[in-house]
Amino acid sequence: MERSCFDGVNVEVERLFIGAGCNRVLNNVSWGPSGLVAFGAQNAVGVFCPKSAQILTTLPGHKAVVNCTQWLPSSKDAYKVQHAVKHYLLSGSADGVIMLWEFHTIERKWRHVLQIPEIHKRSVTCFTGIMLSGNIGIFASTSSDGSIALWEIVLPIGINDECKISCLQSLSVGLKPVVALSLAKLPDDEENIVLATGGLDNKIHLYCGGHKGKFVHSCELKAHMDWIRSLDFSLPICLDGGKKSLLLVSSSQDKTIRIWKLSLRGSSSYSEVPYRKEDIGLTSFIEGPLFLAGNMSYQVSLESLLVGHEDWVYSVMWQPPLSATSNGVECYQPLSILSASMDKTMMIWKPEKITGIWVNIVTVGELSHSALGFYGGHWAPDGESILAHGYGGSFYLWKNVGLDCENWKPHKVPSGHFAAVCDIAWSKSGEYVLSVSNDQTTRVFSTWRDELSLGTRVPWHEIARPQVHGHDINCVTIIKGAGNHKFVSGAEEKVARVFEAPLSFLKTLNHAVFQKSSFENPQDVKILGANMSALGLSQKPIYAQAVSEASNRVKEEVLDSLETIPDAMPVVLKEPPVEEQLAWHTLWPESHKLYGHGNELFSLCCDHEGKLVASSCKAQSVAVAEIWLWEVGSWKAVGRLQSHSLTVTKIEFSHDDSFLLAVSRDRQFSVFAIEKSGDEISHRLITKQEAHKRIIWACSWNPFCHQFATGSRDKTVKIWGVNNSTSSSVKQITSLPNFKESVTVLSWLGRDRSSNTGILAVGMDDGLIELWNVSGGVNPWLPFNTVVALRFDPYLCHVSTVHRLAWSSDDAGDSKTMQLASCGGDHCVRVFEVRLN
Structure with missing residues (x-):
């Protein structure tokens, strides 16, 4: 929460919700002993709590995409x-930067500790780390520049101590980069550490070194036939008559998993060397090479080969250690391995009690439109939950709810877009936020109330995915006025598409907002949901009669295989949906296509009566840059407004719908008068002015009168007034002080009509958000008073360009609490609560 005070009024802002997807890269997710999951969300590090299924924060600082994260201590060292x-x-990004963050488990606060001196010249791709003692650890990082760096980290003990990180060693691996790492302390050896690496040469390389570095290459393991994608050491395990061995599990793009055993042979002599090249008999393959560590030698042998996945195995991980005693001082390694694959499944492998043969005992997965599967799988610290992240930027969580036997059930996790979020809009009554993104989806986020949440902070969830498209979606507007929930979206195609809420969504929304009805006559809606077309470019309605016929047909038919894609079956959700439900069963039917524009759609808006929709597209000429007016209902084109020569970046109706404001890349704004007489719509250009020195990205009307603000790349915000007597002249009233970054979005909230007081929300190119109090100027020509009310803390804000800000209501009225939604290039949708005391 953040507070500020202006003119005796206290302003408080609290972030209610973050919706974001996971970057689609390997090694991006880490589940720590604190119970929190860290992941990369574009240039930020996202952190979510699996218990509440809420993203708690995003950590700003990286200037490039975050590729990998690693908790210290890890669950293995907890x-x-x-x-x-x-x-x-730890977090590493695509520009070679590594950062360290501190989380205080009691105060629940985050702090940026330091940025590690740049060793890597290119993208950081993987971390691994172990704690040598309570406050000293070693971690390794690898990069696409073909290097591995080994670091010592000393964690603070005293209150005034600070973290210290020093580079112990840098290893060069040549032209074929390493993409998998794992560190472990050797059994019965307090001095030496083993580092396993794997990558594009299909081999596992073992290095040995001490606590202060000096790692040397000891041996290599050849067995996999394709790139090695994941490695993980176990804790020492007693397998052979009490002698401790170390197990290493590896996975590859050859679809197999291999378990290797490092067992102590005894003291080594310099004459004892690994098998020679000419010694390629059967014995060498069974026993494997010798691994030398100081004066000790270890035999490396292949313990088991696990075959079961049908595609690349991207991730393998040993189950975290479990307490052997009540005080948790002693721990043991469970013989259980989790694997995740591109075949859309995760598997848990365990050895049979009698034979000792490793078998797959649990398989979980997902059914989706995507042809690609999981990038990684992760154990919860207690081993009772497993988490996957997939191609769609989504998380999947299964919990073991069985008592006597294992029974893994899917549970709710945070969700969100996995590409830039371009536009958002509030529903007519403010029940939900609708967002569109370059990830080619439209999503609905809402609070989900139940009897238990009454009187407490209500969590937000994604409750529907109305549109899954074949093109990046650029803009959206919700149709206001009476009737069913409708929206219009525009994508990187020349067509705007109209969608209408089906009955399944209306009933789900009633459960979500915990009220009797959000729609007058839901029984009048005959469409239950929608089905995806073969090409993914349109969504066909599913009628009630068709659903009953389909259910009868399914009872008679038997599906040939899991590859058969079933029709969507719309369902009424009584609890927040999981990813598979969102992807399949929450689509809205498409009712109309609006043809006319010559290029991809760029901006959309609807008037406040819900009778007109205006649209614009990308343009480089006057003819293409025209604004089209569409009549809601008939969806006929009723106007083509020409004024600008380049793309119209934002359009908005005044609050009495008498004017339409447009701003453009040509640095000008236009104001059109819109007149409605019966079924006839007429329009005329009132004025066109060059307002800024650079592209104008944003505009917003004052809810109380004919005043509007414009924001530009020239880092300025200007406020203008339309002369009500003549309606033909526009004059600049005032200008806000210059901002540090380009202004990309504005949203004006009315507070007091009598004094013409409001709050102007300003979003910028660096992701930051500010609130400005604007008042006075009851007559449009009178001076205006502007003062900054609150600058949001960077931890609350986006880390990339803010693309849209939207208040849940244009006029706050007597309410002291308002909600502000935002979206940005960092893949995030955020909802804030702003309070005035």
């Missing part, structure tokens, strides 16, 4: 620092 108040998180 028993060494059980009562640690502070946990640490």
